[in-house]
Amino acid sequence: MKFLDENLVEVGVEVESAQEAIEEAGKLLFQEGLVEDSYIRAMVNAYKENGPYFVLAPQIAIPHARPEDGVKEASVSFVQLKKPVVFGHTSNDPVQLVFGLGASSSDEHLTLLKKLTSLLNNPQNVKKLTDARNYAAIKLILEMER
Amino acid sequence: MMMKILTVCGLGQGTSLILKMNVEQVLGERGIQADVEHTDVSAASSMQADYIVTSNELSESLVGHNAKVFIVNNYFDMDEINQAIDENIVKDQ
Numbered sequence: 382m383k384f385l386d387e388n389l390v391e392v393g394v395e396v397e398s399a400q401e402a403i404e405e406a407g408k409l410l411f412q413e414g415l416v417e418d419s420y421i422r423a424m425v426n427a428y429k430e431n432g433p434y435f436v437l438a439p440q441i442a443i444p445h446a447r448p449e450d451g452v453k454e455a456s457v458s459f460v461q462l463k464k465p466v467v468f469g470h471t472s473n474d475p476v477q478l479v480f481g482l483g484a485s486s487s488d489e490h491l492t493l494l495k496k497l498t499s500l501l502n503n504p505q506n507v508k509k510l511t512d513a514r515n516y517a518a519i520k521l522i523l524e525m526e527r
Numbered sequence: 528m529m530m531k532i533l534t535v536c537g538l539g540q541g542t543s544l545i546l547k548m549n550v551e552q553v554l555g556e557r558g559i560q561a562d563v564e565h566t567d568v569s570a571a572s573s574m575q576a577d578y579i580v581t582s583n584e585l586s587e588s589l590v591g592h593n594a595k596v597f598i599v600n601n602y603f604d605m606d607e608i609n610q611a612i613d614e615n616i617v618k619d620q
Contacts, residue, residue: 427537427538430537431537431538431568431585432537432584432585433584434536434537434542434581434582434584434585435536435537435541435542437542437545437546437582437601437602437603438601438602438603438604439601441603443541443542443545445538445540445541446538446540447538447540448540470584471583471584472583472600472601473600473601482540482541484538484540484541490540490544491544494541494544494545494548495548497545498545498548498549498603501603502549502603502605504603507603
């Protein structure tokens, strides 16, 4: 189980579109060997087929696909966009914080989602994640949560 | 019979589970007993439930469902979830 480890976090990323933002979040999971490259495509396809419902709060998207699309280990990555992009969500656009979710069918999946929910239920954390300029700042937020 | 609530998203993997956790937390705080299950939008169409909570985007796919469908826009806003539960569930009790 991997949750926002240093290699899974990137701040100030420049993208032009929602698809690129999803791919960046997926790439972090792939580079760490947590998902197959097919999973990145599945994340993008899920967006194309089901729309931007995973933009589940203002500024925040949690793109993911199904465990069988190529997840090796339950995991969460984070891409903070330099400039927000439009995903097409009616109330929560534009998106600046993108959490790539490597969804597994294990208990770890539930543990990861609990960690993510408790992190994002706090509006101050959302602001800090938006303002963070490096991993040290993110790490500090995560340590406060423990 | 225990009240049945579905939280619904596109794949039934991530988003609906997050919503389920926060809905359960609000229900728990208010002492409302309910069975909350998370699922994807196509499975939800053929499932029996009293209420369905989902996003605006997906609610259109659930028009005509026997359950009362209501929307939460910000899944991390406990005030909004509280209010949605007030307006849609508590009023019916």
